[in-house]
Amino acid sequence: MPVTKFCDNKMSRKQLIECLAPNRRVDIEAVGQKPKPAPKPKPKPKPKKPAMMNVELKLSVQNFDFDKATMRDDQRQEIDEWMAKAWKGVTLGAVIVTGHTDRIGSAAYNKKLSEARAQTVKDYLTGKGVDQKLIFWEGKGFANPVPVTKFCDNKMSRKQLIECLAPNRRVDIEAVGQKPKPKPKPKPKDEAAKPKPKAK
Secondary structure (H helix, E strand, O other), X not given: OHHHHHOOOOOOHHHHHHHXXXXXXXXXXXXOOOOOOOOOXXXXXXXXXXXXXXXEEEEEEOOOOOOOOOOOHHHHHHHHHHHHHHOOOOEEEEEEEEEOOOOOOOHHHHHHHHHHHHHHHHHHHHXXXXXXXXXXXXXXXXXXXXXXXXXXXXXXXXXXXXXXOHHHOOEEEEEEXXXXXXXXXXXXOOHHHOOOOOOO
């Protein structure tokens, strides 16, 4: 070994034997092949997120009692059924609640009444579990009448006019959000691909 080149023959025999000790060795060399490490299992592919589609859902809760902002049981049921059916699978982005009135009374009074109606519906939706941060509400008074009520003549008796204008006493609810796109229907087998019978 290179280190023993410094062992001088002028050393005493004992010193020289000790100095040359590294040369008294057996070298072992093993040759072969190392087994390849087992391949790591491929990670499972992440499930694909379903394709989403935008949705816009609308409901007009009409026929509020004259000069009142409270809802009746039939109006609550109408909202419940709409939410259960139309909102199924929808991730809400926002809910817009807009109150309206008929044209009887002053603009200022009806503005406040329409706001009270909108807030009644907003509170009901919140009670049904809708995040109040997603709800935007306003009242528009009698500014946006339902077109059919243009035939309600002020010459009618008060009772008839109140009944005729009932569709205007309403709260419009608009819900916007996203839901998964429906899976495409399997294509029907192409009838054209079948061989045509030979003409006789």
